[in-house]
Amino acid sequence: MTTRAIGIDIGGTGIKGAVVDLDAGELITDRVKVPTPKGGEPEDIIAAVSQMVEGFGDVASEVPIGVCFPAVVLHGVTMSAANVSKKWIGLKAEQLFETALQRDIVFVNDADAAGVAEVRWGAAKGRDGLVILTTLGTGIGSALLWNGQLVPNSELGHLEVDGHDAEKKAAYSAMEREDLDWKHWAKRLQKYYDTVDALFSPDLIIVGGGVSKHADDFLPLLKLRPEIVPAVHLNNAGILGAAALAGDKADAA
Template identity: 65%
Template sequence: MTNATRAVGVDIGGTGIKGALVDLESGQLLTKRIKVPTPKGAEPDDVLAAVKIVLETIGVTDDDVPLGVAFPAIVKRGRTMSAANVAKTWIGFDAETFFEEGLGREIHFANDADVAGVAEQRYGAARDVEGLVMLTTLGTGIGTALLHDGRLIPNCELGHLEKSGLEGDAERWAAYSAMEREELSFADWAPRLQWYYSHLEFLLSPDLFIVGGGVSKHADKFLPLLDLKTPIVPAVHRNNAGIIGAAALSAS
C-alpha cells in the first residue's frame, strides 16, 4: 500500500475512454471527468494515443501520482486474454507492458468491471456488505464483478452467458446497447434483464446485485420492473466506478 492520497484512473470502454484524478479517501473525483471517443477499430496504438490525450487533459503528469487503467477484457498477469468490443489484436497481448512503455511510467492494469466492483466495495453500494455481491455494468456490453465478503474474485465474464434459441450471448441481447440499437422502451427491455438476472440468481444465489454503467442513472425506470429474490440496487458511482476503482487499485 502506498501513502498516496490521490491517484488517476482511466477507464477504457468500447465507445469511450474516460479519466480523472481521484481522492483515495473519499472516492470522489478531484477533477472534471475527461472523455474521448474510443478510436474506431480500437487497435492498441490508437487506444494508447487516446489515453495520452486523456492524461494530458487531466493535467497530471507526475509519476508520483499512481495511475490505474481499466480495460474491457480478461486480464491475467498484465495480458489481455479476450477482446469484447475492441480489436482482436488484444487477445494474448502484453497490454500492461505496452501501456507502461508507451506512457513511460508504471501503471496498475485490470478488467474494467472488476475495478468498478472495487469502487463500489470501497466507496459505494457494496461497502460493508457480507456474502456474495455481484456488480453488472450495462453498457456497450455487460461486465460483471464478483465480491465475496469484500474480496474480489477477478475475471468473471458472466455477460457472455448464452440463452437457448438466442443468436449471440447475453450482452448482445440484454446490454444497454441492445436497447439503443433496437430502440426498445424500458418496459420492452425489462424482460431481457429479468431473464438475465434470474439466470444469475439461479446459478450463484448472490446476496446483492448492483447495477452500474451509464444507464444506472435511470434505474428507477427499469429496476422496479424486475421480480427477483435478490435485492438489486443502482451503483453509487454509476459510470464513474471504473475510474474510481482503477485509481484505488493503483495505490494498493
C-alpha cells in the same frame, strides 16, 4: 498511504480519466473524455491514453496510475477484446502501457474496477456474502465480490440465455438497437438475472453503467429473490476503481 491516483477507463466508444481522492472516493479534477479511436487498435488507444495522462500535468508524474479495459486481463495480458480490435487478444497490454507512460501501472478489467469502486465507496460497502455487480452498456460486464474481495474476470455477460450470449439481448445497447421500451427490456433483464441467481445465489446484485441513472424506470419491473440496487458511482466507477487499485499497489511497494 497514497491519497491520490489517476484512473483511466477505456471503453468501446470513449476513454475517460481523472485524478481521484482515494480517501473520499471522489474525482478531484474534471473528468476528461475523448472518443475511443476508430477501430480500437492498440497503438491508437495507447497513444490516446498517453496524451490524456500528459494533460493532467505535473500531478501525472507524482501519483500512481490505474487503467481499466473491456477484456479479461491475466497477469497484464488481454485475453479477450470487447468492442475493440481483436489485436488486443493475447497482447501484453500492461507492459505496452508501461512502456508508453514510462512507469509502472495497474491494468485491470473494467467491470472489476467498477466493482472495487462500489465496495470501497458505494453500494457494496460493508456488505458480506456474494455481491455481483453488472454493468449494462454496449455489453454486460460483471464483477464478483465475496466478503468485499474481488474475484476477477467473471464475464457473466456471456452466460447463455435462450440460446444467446446474454449481452446480445439484454445489454443496454440491445434496448437502443431494437428500440425497446423499459417494460420489454426489463423482461429480458428478468431472464438474465434469474439465470445469474440460479447459478450463483448472490446476496446482492448491483446494476452499473450509464443506464443505472434511470434505475427507477426498470428496476421496479424486476421480481428477483436477491436485493437489486443501482450502482452509486455510475459512469465514474471504472475511474475510481482503477485509481483505488493503483493506490493499493503503490502502498504495497
